[in-house]
Amino acid sequence: MPAIGxxxxxxxxxxxxxxxxxxIGKAIAEQFxxxxxxxxxxxxKPGPCEEVAAAxxxxxxxxxxxxxxANISSRDDLTRLVNETNASFGKIDILVCNAASxxxxxxxxxxxxxxxxxxxxxxxxxxxxLATLVAPQMAERKDGAIIIISSIGGLRASTVIxxxxxxxxxxxxxxxxxxxxxxxSGIRVNCISPGLVKTDFAKALWxxxxxxxxxxxxxxxxxxxxxxxxxxAAVMLASRAGAWLTGQNIVVDGGVTAV
Numbered sequence: 001m002p003a004i005g006x007x008x009x010x011x012x013x014x015x016x017x018x019x020x021x022x023x024i025g026k027a028i029a030e031q032f033x034x035x036x037x038x039x040x041x042x043x044x045k046p047g048p049c050e051e052v053a054a055a056x057x058x059x060x061x062x063x064x065x066x067x068x069x070a071n072i073s074s075r076d077d078l079t080r081l082v083n084e085t086n087a088s089f090g091k092i093d094i095l096v097c098n099a100a101s102x103x104x105x106x107x108x109x110x111x112x113x114x115x116x117x118x119x120x121x122x123x124x125x126x127x128x129x130l131a132t133l134v135a136p137q138m139a140e141r142k143d144g145a146i147i148i149i150s151s152i153g154g155l156r157a158s159t160v161i162x163x164x165x166x167x168x169x170x171x172x173x174x175x176x177x178x179x180x181x182x183x184x185s186g187i188r189v190n191c192i193s194p195g196l197v198k199t200d201f202a203k204a205l206w207x208x209x210x211x212x213x214x215x216x217x218x219x220x221x222x223x224x225x226x227x228x229x230x231x232x233a234a235v236m237l238a239s240r241a242g243a244w245l246t247g248q249n250i251v252v253d254g255g256v257t258a259v
Contacts (some may be wrong), residue, residue, distance in 0.1 A: 007241040011036030014089040015238065016081065018072060018130070019099030021048035027227030028096055029065070030056060030235045034236055036189030039065045040085050043099065058234070065067045067080050071242035072099045072126040082133045091141075092134045094238045097127040098149040102164040102201075110218060116163050123167035131178055135187060142186035144239045149230070150191040152253050168193070180249030184238060188246040192233050195253025197225035 002208050015032050017087060019025040022041040029039045033056050041053045051066035058067035070077040085092055101122040104115045131146050138144025153161060154168030167183050171191055178189040196215055215220050233252050251257055 008239045009036055010094075010235070010239055013037045013093040013238070014040070015086065015089055015094035015096060016040040016042060016085055016092055016130075016134070017096040017098055018042050018070070018081075019183070020096075021045070021052050023201055024194065024197060024227045024230045025096070025098040025160075026052055028098065031228065031231040031235050032094070032238065033060055033064050035239065037238075038063070039087055039093065040081070040089075040212060041065055041067045042070050042081055043073050062112070066168040072122050075129055078126065078129050079133060082130070086137075091137060093138070093143070094147070095130055095134050096147045096234060097130055099126070100149070100164075100167075100201075102161060103161060105160055107159060108162040109148070111163050119163045119167050120170075124170045127167045127171060128174060128178075131182075131183070131189070135182055135185070138187045139185035144182075144185075144187040145242070146175075146182075146187065146189040147177065147234055147237050148191045149190070150175075150193040150249065152193050152195050152251060152257050154193060154252070155257055174250055175248045175249065183246055188237070188242065190237050190242070190245055191249040192230060192237070193249055193251045193253070194230050195219070195225055195251075195256045197230060199227060218256065219253075220259060224255060225252065225254060250258060 003068035010032055015027045015037050017025050020029040020041045032039050041049045046069045049069050053067040059078055065101050066088050068081050070081040104111045127148050150171040151168040153165035154172055157194040158165045175189045215224055230252055233250050
């Protein structure tokens with residue numbers, strides 16, 4: 001456990017992390033627990049949620065993690081996620097909006113209105129809903145951290161995941177707006193925009209050895225990311241280390257967008 005009082009200590013904090021059964025979300029939950037936080041593991045399916053929570057509890061102590069399945073497309077599910085977290089842990093100090101969807105791969109001219117609406121709803125509206133649900137109690141305490149996982153796709157164009165990129169650009173602006181609205185209440189709101197990270201969600205972009213080699217060659221640090229690269233930034237934003245950071249978009253991409 002970290003020493004009490006260190007900049008990155010999360011002891012006594014409770015965090016909800018959506019989409020936390022694998023990839024970036026799971027890594028964030030694991031690192032939050034390493035730094036002393038109690039974590040809520042949430043995704044659509046109960047089984048994977050319970051497995052990740054059990055593994056974290058086995059490594060730390062019982063009750064460090066709990067599983068609360070929720071579908072981000074359902075406001076009722078998101079409300080239940082917040083209510084059950086409050087019932088179990090008594091408060092919510094940190095919210096990480098990591099869950100997202102991208103049901104379409106191709107040009108914008110080919111996407112259906114239904115698919116586009118789903119991307120916007122899951123990747124933007126659900127984040128605002130969750131932030132709105134947790135903000136009142138954070139405001140009462142004059143303390144809270146909300147982190148939205150965006151993407152460098154929100155900073156550049158794409159001919160194959162354009163709708164997803166639109167949603168991620170909107171997430172950056174959502175964080176700015178919420179930071180301005182909630183800052184006077186002591187709530188910090190920031191985005192993290194990962195580059196290509198080795199996750200199942202991004203598998204189509206790194207699974208082919210030739211494509212992966214090309215992406216690494218285009219990256220100044222000469223490798224694609226791993227989930228812990230993003231988790232480190234999340235710990236910083238959630239802890240006292242990020243106490244004067246709000247309304248920002250932290251790009252974690254190995255230098256891709258710098259060149």
